[in-house]
Amino acid sequence: MRFKVIGMVAALALAVTACESTSESGAGASGSGGAGVTPLPAAEPLPLKDQFVVDVGDRVFFSFDRFDVEPDQKKVLDRQAAWLKKFSSVTVTVEGHADERGTREYNLALGERRANAVKEYLIYLGIDAKRIKTVSYGEERPVALGSDEAAWAQNRRAVTIVTGPGS
Amino acid sequence: MTIRAMYMPEKFTLKTLAPLVALLAVVALLGEMRTARAEITIDITRGNVEPLPIAVTDFVGQSATASRAGQDIAGVIAANLERSGLFKPIDRKAFIQSAGALNALPRFGDWRVINAQALVQGRTEVVSDGRLRVEFRLWDVFSEQQMIGLAYFTVPDNWRRVAHIISDAIYKRITGEDGYFDTRIVYVSEQPKDAKGVGRNKLNPFGKRLAIMDQDGENHRFLTDGTTLVLTPRFSPTLQEITYMSYFRNNPRVYIFNIDTGRQEVLGDFPGMTFAPRFSPDGKKIIMSMAKDGNSEIYVMDLRTRVVRQLTFHSAIDTSPSFAPDANQVVFNSDRGGSQQLYVMDNRGKNVRRISFGNGRYATPVWSPRGDLIAFTKLSGGRFFIGVMKPDGSGERLLAEDFKIEGPTWSPNGRVLIFYRKGRTAKDGSGGASKLWSIDLTGHNEREIPTPMDASDPAWSPLIP
Incomplete structure (x- = not known):
């Protein structure tokens, strides 16, 4: 707890830029996890983190104000668990998100619940808890724009990001 | 910083104001209160009051600097009073007696003719040490009595703050309650979708930055540069610090920002995300979620x-x-009953009781500085509301409604709320503008507060010490 001074704003910039690898690289991918991505020639295999997005599917979706992983979404997490067993050195961060139809602070807590629900399910499927971090972004990083149910459904999500060492 | 008393022609009292930024005003009451009570009053607890017609004349100065300051001060006072919704400044083109001639006693008949019920006059002067001396008097036009007279010394650059202090004095003399003009607002500035420039990166897609300004939108400045996502700033009672949430190094945690030094310090060493911080009323503690x-x-x-x-x-x-002003109780929201509702507990976490029972979800409660009410955000039927209820949950009143409004914050006198309103976003990302709005506790006088860019998460300061 004795975190001391963080310093001035300028110093923040550098440090944050260095962290971009943890952000959601598959933001453009739809719920099916990779439709429309052009396969690259076999000679140039995708980095692991991109393989994960394309071959496995990086995200699950939630109902309004819910954080339980629904049956049709579990298939995605089953594939994620199988893949993580295959690439056993890979670590991930699960990012939890909410739509804009809640209050900001509650949505931070809700995003945390969603990320944790995915983590718990992956642990249940045999993945070591130490390989999985979680972070909540609440409603702060929508992937779909538009104030309608179609966009909100896309934004109520938990996205698994490969953070290391595979890429 | 020096305090200097001034010669008063009549009986006077001396008050001092603590400095905000290395400056000091000396206050002296000019003249004698000849009336035990003012004839003109505004009852601000009523619903839609008829605004009181008031004439705010340019403060008279002999030098160019003093004259300019006098006009500027009068302009800010008139704007403050008008924005409160309780006063109606009279168009100065209607004035019969010139401001210069007011150095003698007002010709009250001239002011009655234009239906002014109150008259504000003042003088400005740059004194020998370079400071600005500002004096003003508030007159009851019908009884022809002086209601209050005060004088201030300050550095000339500080004229705007003097105008706010005078506005508060006028507000208090006529309404009987403390004003809220000498205050600031901290909030989160956001970049509209197509904005260029600083901010707006992948980690902070809306370019959110902490920003601070006077309550009227002036003296605006940014506190952070937009590389890091920041949320929910709140003032300490001293105004020297702001607590907020930052995603610095992608670790969402509660921070403290020191306004004087610009330093940002993470609060504590918690094993998980910390968020939703607020200071205790004495500023010695922070309450938050982890x-x-x-x-x-x-x-x-x-x-x-x-x-x-x-x-x-x-x-x-x-x-x-959110703490009650006596710090003995805490109001918060919880979905422990199945949906998001408001609960009150004591400051040790005991005696938890639910206070919201209406239709819908209740969120972001904040206790009034007066202690008599709790403001909240309500979600019902796909709409958002700003409302208030008593701390026992009775007397719920909804003040504003829209697609998305959230995050009420109280004026220090507990009479006005500021919140933010966000519009609908189109598929292409256009629209969705977010702005700050104020509304009286009565539900009247809703107004936008101007900000350079989009704005959310407002927090209103106490009166500047």
Whole structure:
């Protein structure tokens, strides 16, 4: 707890830029996890983190104000668990998100619940808890724009990001 | 900083104002209160009051500097009073007696003719040490009595603050309650979708930055540069510090920003996300949520001893805590009953009781500085509302409604709320503008507060000490 001074704003910039690898690289991918991505020639295999997005599917979706992983979404997490067993050195961060139809602070807590629900399910499927971090972004990083149910459904999500060492 | 008394022709009292930024005003009451009570009053507890017609004349100065300051001060006072919704400044083109001629006693008949009920006159002067001397008098036009007279010394650059202090004095003399003009607002500035420039990166897609300004939108400045996502700033009672949430290094945690030094310091060393911070009324503690393993609980941290106490122990989402002004109770929202509702507990986490029972979800409660009400955000039927209720949950009143409005914050006198309103976003990302709005506790006088860019998460300061 004795975190001391963080310093001035300028110093923040550098440090944050260095962290971009943890952000959601598959933001453009739809719920099916990779439709429309052009396969690259076999000679140039995708980095692991991109393989994960394309071959496995990086995200699950939630109902309004819910954080339980629904049956049709579990298939995605089953594939994620199988893949993580295959690439056993890979670590991930699960990012939890909410739509804009809640209050900001509650949505931070809700995003945390969603990320944790995915983590718990992956642990249940045999993945070591130490390989999985979680972070909540609440409603702060929508992937779909538009104030309608179609966009909100896309934004109520938990996205698994490969953070290391595979890429 | 020096305090200097001034010669008063009549009986006077001396008051001093503590400085905000290395400057000081000396206050002296000019003249004698000849009336025990003012004839003109405004009852601000009523619903839609008829604004009081008031004539705010240019403060008269002999030098160019003093004259300019006098006009500027009068302009700010008139604008403050008008914005309160309780006063109606009279168009100066209607004035019969010139401001210069007011140096003698007002010709009250000239002011009655134009239906002014109150008259504000003043003088400005740059004195020998370079400071600005500002005096003003408030007159009851019908009884022909002086209601208040005050004088201030300050550095000339500080004329705007003097105008706010005078506005508060006028407001208090006529309404009987403290004003709220000498205050600031901290909030989160956002970049509209197509904005260029600083901010707006992948980690902070809306370019959110902390910003601070006077309550009227002036003296605006940014406190952070937009590389890091920041949320929910709140003032300490001293105004020297702001607590907020930052995603610095992608670790969402509660921070403290020191306004004087610009330093940002993470609060504590918690194993999970900390968020939803607010200072205790004495500024010595911060109450907030910490999320661990998916569960959010409320904690309070003593800023000196760094001792942390957990107040809630429940698998539900417990967040958005706010102390009562006496610090004995805390209001927060929780979904422990199945949906998001407001609860009150004592400051040790005991005696938890639900206070909201209407249709819908209740969120972001904040206790009025007067202690008599709790403001909240309500979600019902796909709409958002700003409302208030008594601390026992009775007397719920909804003041504003829209697609998305959230995050009320109280004026220090507990009479006005500021919140933010966000519009609908189109598929292409256009629209969705977010702005700050104020509304009287009566539900009247809703107004936008101008900001350079989009704005959210407002927090209103106490009166500047």
